[in-house]
Amino acid sequence: MDKPQPVSRLDTTVQGLVGLGVERVDGPAKVSGQAIYAAEYRVDDVAYGVLVGAGIGKGKVVSVDVDAVKGLPGVIDVVTDYDTFIRVSQQGGETEAPTQGVKDIEYFGEIVAIVLGDTYEAARDAAIRLPIEYDTGAGVFAFSMDAERDGDLPENNTPAQSAQGDIDAAMDAAPVTVDVTYTTPSQNSAAMEPHASLAMWDGDGALTLYGAYQMPTSDAQQLAKSLGVAASKVRIVSRFIGGGFGSKLGIAPESVAAAVAAKRLGRPVKAVMMRQQVFDVTVRRSNTSQRMRLGAGTDGRLVAIGHETTASNLDTEDYFEPAGISTHFLYAGENRKVSHDLVRVNWLLSGSMRAPGEAVGLIALECAMDELAEKLGIDPIELRLLNEPAEDPEKKVPFSSRSLKAALTQGAERFGWSKRQPAGARREGDWLIGMGVASAARANTLMKSSAKVALHPDGTATVSSAMTDIGTGSYTILTQIAADMLGLPLDRIRMELGDTNHVPAAGSGGSWGAASAGSAVYLAAQTIRQKLAKAMDVDEEELTLKDGQAIARNRSVPIGSLTEGEPIEATGTIDKGKQEELFNQASYGAHFAEVGVNVVTGEIRVRRMLGVFGAGRILNQQTARSQCLGGMTFGIGAALHEELIHDERTGKIVNRDLAEYHIPVNADVPDLDVVFLPERDIHANPIHAKGIGEVGICGAAGAVANAVYNATGIRVRDFPITLDKLMPHLPQE
Structure with missing residues (x-):
C-alpha cells in the first residue's frame, strides 16, 4: 500500500451489498450445531x-x-x-x-x-x-512499585521510551497541572471456548x-x-x-x-x-501503574503530557502493555514523555488482550483529562476539542482521516450532554446520577494477507484463505466483498477460511483482519473482473456485474458462461507500505456513559451508554455494531468488575473460573447505543476501511469512571471501581 487509493470499485458496484447489515452467513451453521470447533472434530x-x-x-x-x-x-x-x-x-x-x-x-x-x-x-x-x-x-509473587524496573525493552507496537521537549520544565511552568497515578489489575480474556x-x-x-x-x-x-x-x-x-x-x-x-x-x-x-x-x-493482560502528568495554560491548551507506565511480566519475556500507545497522538502538546517499564514477577505470562495498551491506557489518560478539566473549570469535551492536533504531534505527519471532533460533538448532542450537572449535584432518591465522556482511539494497521478467488462455470465462486473468524464476522464481510465485486448473490459465494492449506493471511488480531483480508479478496476479485471484461471483449469500465449476469454494450450473459468451462482463478495479496509511514492512521470515537450510584449500598449501575465511531468504510453495519457493543461491554467490565487476584505466597491465580472472575452479565449492561460516522480512508487500503474490532473498548472504561466521579464527587484511581472504594465517602444522609 504505497499510494493512496482515491477510487474504490466498491463505490461503483451496483448491488450495494457492502455496508449493509447482512446477517451472518455462518449463523445457521452455528445455531444448528453444524459449525465444528476445535474440540468437536471426530x-x-x-x-x-x-x-x-x-x-x-x-x-x-x-x-x-x-x-x-x-x-x-x-x-x-x-x-x-x-x-x-x-x-x-x-x-x-x-x-x-x-x-x-x-x-x-x-x-x-x-x-x-x-x-x-x-x-x-x-x-x-x-x-x-x-x-x-x-x-x-x-519467587517474586507480588507486584511492587519499589521493585527494580526493566526499561530496556524492545519495541512492542510502540517504542518503550520516547520523549519530546522538556516535560519537567513544562510542568513546573504550567499554571494548571495534574500529576496522578492510576492502577489497573491483571485481566483474562475469558473467551467462551477454551x-x-x-x-x-x-x-x-x-x-x-x-x-x-x-x-x-x-x-x-x-x-x-x-x-x-x-x-x-x-x-x-x-x-x-x-x-x-x-x-x-x-x-x-x-x-x-x-x-x-x-x-x-x-x-x-x-x-x-x-x-x-x-x-x-x-x-x-498485565496489571499497570500509570503516572499521568498533564500541564495546561489557563486557556486549557496542553503544554505537557506525560504517561509513564509500569507493567509486569515473567523474567524471560519482553512483552509490555503499551498503555501509552494512543497518548503519542491523541492530543496536542509540545512537551511529551511516554515510557514503559516492567517489574519482573513469577506470574502467568502477560500479553495481548483486546486493544492491548489502549484498553487500560485510555482509562488513565481520559480520567486525567477529566481531572484537568475540573481544575480548569471548563467542560471535559471543550478541553478535548481545544487540544485537537492539526497533525501527529510527534511524527509530524498528517492524519489519514480523523473523526474525533465529530464523534465528541455529535455524541454530546445525541446523549444530552448539555444536561450534565456538577459532580454530586444530581440525585434521584437513593441514587446519585452522573455522566462521563472519554475519547477513543486505536491505531490502524494493514498486515500482509492473501486470498484466492475462483469463479466457477456454474456461476458460483469460492473464496479461500488462512484468514479466521473469531466471531467477528469475517465469513460474512468477505462474502459481501466478493459478491459485490463479482456481481453474484450472497448465496453463490462459498467461503473457506482458517486452514493453512489455503493461501496465507495475517489472521484475526489487532483490528486488521477485515481490512487486510477484505482488501486481498477485493484485489483477487478485481483481477477476475478484468478477465471477464476481456472474455466479453470490452473494457472493464464498460462491464456491469449484477445478479449473476455480465452486462456490457446491450449484451447480457450469465457470468459463469464466460469461464469457458474452467474456473477463473486469481490470488490477491495486500501488504503495508509507504502510506503507513506518511500518514498517521487510526480509528476514533467518543464514549458517553450515565451511571447511578446507590448512596446506601454503594452499588454502581450503568444506566445508558453511547459510542460514536469513525472507522473508515463500515463493511457491515450489523457485525460492526456487534463489535462495538462487545467492546463497550468490555469497558464496563474493566471499570467495575474485572480483576485477576494472585496469591502473594505462590503467585497462583485465585479467581480462576467464570464464577469468581467477574465479567459483566446481562444485568450489568444497559441498552447500548452505537453510531457510525460516514468516513472513507483512502490511505488505509483499497476498500477504505479501518479497524473497528477494538476501538469499541478504547476509552469505554474511562467514560464509566468519569461518570462515577460526576455522580459522586469521588475520584477512584485504583480499578476496578468497586463499592468498598466508594462507601466510606458517600453521603450518609
Missing part, C-alpha cells in the same frame, strides 16, 4: 489428553511418578517432554517458537505433563492423582492440528519451530473459534503437548484445557 482411535500444571510458583521438577497412575483404568500413558513442552503461550504474529523448557518452573500452573486416556474422564482422574516432586525456589487442540500425524511425518487459533499462518510456523520440523509439515485448521480476544493469537501449551503425545502414541490426541487452566496458563 476422528477414529483418538486418545484424550489432560494437562497437568505445576503445583508451585517457582522451582524445579524433581520427578513425576508415572507408574503411580499408569495402572489406573483407561489410562494409556503420561508424557513429560521437559525440553519440547512450551512454558508460555506465544505472542501473536511471531514465527519463532515460544519459550520452551518446563523443568524449571516459573509460575504456578505451568504445564509439565499430559496424561493420556481412552476417555477424558480416565485421563482427568489420573491427572489429578499424578504425584510430582518439586524443589521449591524463591483452548483446544486435536493433533494427528500421517505416515510422512506431517502434522495436522485442529486448533482454536486466531493466526493459523504464523501459528503453524511457531508450532513447527517448537517441534523441530519443517513448516511445510505442519497444517493448522481453525475454521470456527469461540472467541479469542488475544488469548489465541499464538500457540498455547496444549498444542505442543498434544502434538508430542500424538507422535509418541502413534494415534490422534485431543487436549482441551479446563476453564481453570485457561486462566492459569494462557495469557493475561
